[in-house]
Amino acid sequence: xxxxxxxxxxxxxxxxxxxxxxxxxxxxxxxxxxxxxxxxxxxxxxxxxxxxxxxxxxxxxxxxxxxxxxxxxxxxxxxxxxxxxxxxxxxxxxxxxxxxxxxxxxxxxxxxxxxxxxxxxxxxxxxxxxxxxxxxxxxxxxxxxxxxxxxxxxxxxxxxxxxxxxxxxxxxxxxxxxxxxxxxxxxxxxxxxxxxxxxxxxxxxxxxxxxxxxxxxxxxxxxxxxxxxxxxxxxxxxxxx
Amino acid sequence: xxxxxxxxxxxxxxxxxxxxxxxxxxxxxxxxxxxxxxxxxxxxxxxxxxxxxxxxxxxxxxxxxxxxxxxxxxxxxxxxxxxxxxxxxxxxxxxxxxxxxxxxxxxxxxxxxxxxxxxxxxxxxxxxxxxxxxxxxxxxxxxxxxxxxxxxxxxxxxxxxxxxxxxxxxxxxxxxxxxxxxxxxxxxxxxxxxxxxxxxxxxxxxxxxxxxxxxxxxx
Amino acid sequence: xxxxxxxxxxxxxxxxxxxxxxxxxxxxxxxxxxxxxxxxxxxxxxxxxxxxxxxxxxxxxxxxxxxxxxxxxxxxxxxxxxxxxxxxxxxxxxxxxxxxxxxxxxxxxxxxxxxxxxxxxxxxxxxxxxxxxxxxxxxxxxxxxxxxxxxxxxxxxxxxxxxxxxxxxxxxxxxxxxxxxxxxxxxxxxxxxxxxxxxxxxxxxxxxxxxxxxxxxx
Numbered sequence: 252x253x254x255x256x257x258x259x260x261x262x263x264x265x266x267x268x269x270x271x272x273x274x275x276x277x278x279x280x281x282x283x284x285x286x287x288x289x290x291x292x293x294x295x296x297x298x299x300x301x302x303x304x305x306x307x308x309x310x311x312x313x314x315x316x317x318x319x320x321x322x323x324x325x326x327x328x329x330x331x332x333x334x335x336x337x338x339x340x341x342x343x344x345x346x347x348x349x350x351x352x353x354x355x356x357x358x359x360x361x362x363x364x365x366x367x368x369x370x371x372x373x374x375x376x377x378x379x380x381x382x383x384x385x386x387x388x389x390x391x392x393x394x395x396x397x398x399x400x401x402x403x404x405x406x407x408x409x410x411x412x413x414x415x416x417x418x419x420x421x422x423x424x425x426x427x428x429x430x431x432x433x434x435x436x437x438x439x440x441x442x443x444x445x446x447x448x449x450x451x452x453x454x455x456x457x458x459x460x461x462x463x464x465x466x467x468x469x470x471x472x473x474x475x476x477x478x479x480x481x482x483x484x485x486x487x488x489x490x491x492x
Numbered sequence: 493x494x495x496x497x498x499x500x501x502x503x504x505x506x507x508x509x510x511x512x513x514x515x516x517x518x519x520x521x522x523x524x525x526x527x528x529x530x531x532x533x534x535x536x537x538x539x540x541x542x543x544x545x546x547x548x549x550x551x552x553x554x555x556x557x558x559x560x561x562x563x564x565x566x567x568x569x570x571x572x573x574x575x576x577x578x579x580x581x582x583x584x585x586x587x588x589x590x591x592x593x594x595x596x597x598x599x600x601x602x603x604x605x606x607x608x609x610x611x612x613x614x615x616x617x618x619x620x621x622x623x624x625x626x627x628x629x630x631x632x633x634x635x636x637x638x639x640x641x642x643x644x645x646x647x648x649x650x651x652x653x654x655x656x657x658x659x660x661x662x663x664x665x666x667x668x669x670x671x672x673x674x675x676x677x678x679x680x681x682x683x684x685x686x687x688x689x690x691x692x693x694x695x696x697x698x699x700x701x702x703x704x705x706x707x708x709x710x711x
Numbered sequence: 712x713x714x715x716x717x718x719x720x721x722x723x724x725x726x727x728x729x730x731x732x733x734x735x736x737x738x739x740x741x742x743x744x745x746x747x748x749x750x751x752x753x754x755x756x757x758x759x760x761x762x763x764x765x766x767x768x769x770x771x772x773x774x775x776x777x778x779x780x781x782x783x784x785x786x787x788x789x790x791x792x793x794x795x796x797x798x799x800x801x802x803x804x805x806x807x808x809x810x811x812x813x814x815x816x817x818x819x820x821x822x823x824x825x826x827x828x829x830x831x832x833x834x835x836x837x838x839x840x841x842x843x844x845x846x847x848x849x850x851x852x853x854x855x856x857x858x859x860x861x862x863x864x865x866x867x868x869x870x871x872x873x874x875x876x877x878x879x880x881x882x883x884x885x886x887x888x889x890x891x892x893x894x895x896x897x898x899x900x901x902x903x904x905x906x907x908x909x910x911x912x913x914x915x916x917x918x919x920x921x922x923x924x925x926x927x928x929x
Contacts, residue, residue, distance in 0.1 A: 489921020571798030580792035
């Protein structure tokens with residue numbers, strides 16, 4: 252019952268939080284002393300990046316591991332991994348776009364070879380590679396296995412990418428929310444809005460995942476009914492011969 | 493596992509020695525790619541050694557792609573794969589063997605291309621020699637990663653076009669580590685970070701390959 | 712639980728590749744140490760059936776076992792070790808010589824390489840031992856494939872259209888060899904467009920059509 256209730260409430264709560272983020276971010280919170288209105292991207296960009304890099308990518312990787320482990324192997328795990336990676340690709344692209352929108356007035360360029368931007372771009376190519384790999388294999392089991400292995404390789408690359416690019420070059424600002432001692436750098440309504448946006452975008456991910464998952468289930472159901480037709484047709488070939 | 497690895501590596505290297513694809517096709521491509529790099533930079537900048545390390549590794553990546561494809565093509569037709577599958581070889585051994593063979597071939601290529609970088613892009617000879625150990629480690633990591641990605645992309649639609657999409661994001665940190673360590677070897681700098689990246693990447697790909705190559709073979 | 716006297720048991724076996732049913736519900740039992748010929752038109756599912764029995768494609772639905780290994784839940788790698796495959800395409804490394812190909816197989820299996828000479832004599836390739844596989848004729852390539860199998864000594868032989876492009880002499884040689892292999896206790900399953908000519912072999916002939924068994928004559 253709790254599961255049903257939470258599933259029913261997911262959409263409306265997400266909508267409310269997104270609307271709240273929009274209202275607070277655009278009208279209620281003040282401008283920044285230095286960045287002016289550019290700071291309002293703070294309520295979108297970090298949340299989108301959080302979902303892209305950790306929530307959705309992480310979900311895909313965990314589901315991939317569970318698929319490869321015999322005890323938890325199931326088509327549901329493969330579907331979750333695929334849907335989460337698709338959403339991750341979209342959010343990674345949004346991270347780069349919102350980052351560029353912020354970067355143009357802040358750094359003077361749409362793109363800079365900053366460590367975080369570069370790592371994010373590499374991760375986006377990983378996500379696109381995953382989707383390309385899925386399209387390259389028709390057989391569902393082959394597709395599921397190869398995608399799962401690829402997702403795990405991608406996950407292991409994340410820290411390698413992060414450190415290599417970080418040591419290579421960085422322009423991105425450092426800690427924006429917490430100091431090393433855990434003290435907040437952002438205060439008042441801005442901090443509250445930031446947390447609301449983080450929570451809201453996280454719920455948005457789960458709402459999108461659920462919707463996408465259902466679509467995938469329907470597509471598979473359609474394919475299995477077409478499988479019955481394919482079997483009938485195949486058997487009829489034999490009768491003709 | 494080691495016995496099978498040496499058997500498979502020996503087989504791949506023997507086939508390569510017989511067919512000489514590396515010598516007559518890949519090597520000329522690599523050298524030509526270095527020449528094209530020089531042409532792209534223009535006569536005033538072609539000899540600028542600050543671009544040398546990056547261009548060397550860019551060409552090595554392209555060469556690696558060709559060799560990964562070659563490593564998969566060596567396995568031959570579906571009939572050959574079926575016959576070999578019935579030998580029941582340990583997949584971890586097969587992975588290590590193919591990675592080892594690919595690494596040996598890439599070591600040879602990299603030594604020739606380093607010579608090309610010295611000659612055509614005017615990178616310093618002594619610095620290049622100093623960079624050689626890091627080059628060999630990074631190329632070994634490329635071989636391990638490439639063997640995995642070759643298996644991932646093989647057998648699907650368009651494996652030749654799928655391989656770069658899959659492998660380039662993984663090669664990116666190796667490209668960075670390689671370029672930086674070569675640059676530091678030429679101009680003096682701290683190499684330890686790049687050694688760390690390379691060795692961690694190498695260990696990670698070897699571990700993944702040993703654990704998961706069997707899953708890829710089954711598919 | 713599979714019966715010990717049966718080397719193959721299939722019940723409503725379906726094999727799907729890319730959503731297409733290559734086998735559409737095959738029911739088939741094959742006794743050990745026998746010769747069976749699978750015939751049928753192109754696209755009937757002959758190769759797919761052999762590949763299923765060799766653990767080279769998974770069973771999509773239905774139940775089955777081959778060489779004592781469950782095709783649904785068993786270790787397919789173990790099944791592949793127990794069978795020998797001879798495809799109608801090339802089955803070995805073209806750039807290696809005959810001896811090198813066999814040496815690779817022998818070392819992979821931990822067999823003594825001394826067996827290679829004996830096997831080459833049996834198949835009549837002793838004089839071509841140092842010839843690259845790609846330079847062999849079609850008939851010689853078939854013999855190399857047989858040499859590979861003789862070295863391996865699997866309990867089930869799967870031969871996919873071995874008679875294609877063979878002349879009469881080649882066919883006679885094949886028939887003799889298959890007879891010897893069956894007599895030694897191995898099970899042999901051959902796919903062919905037409906039933907075998909050799910009456911001495913007296914095989915069971917199973918005809919496939921549309922991914923199903925259409926006829927079965929002993």
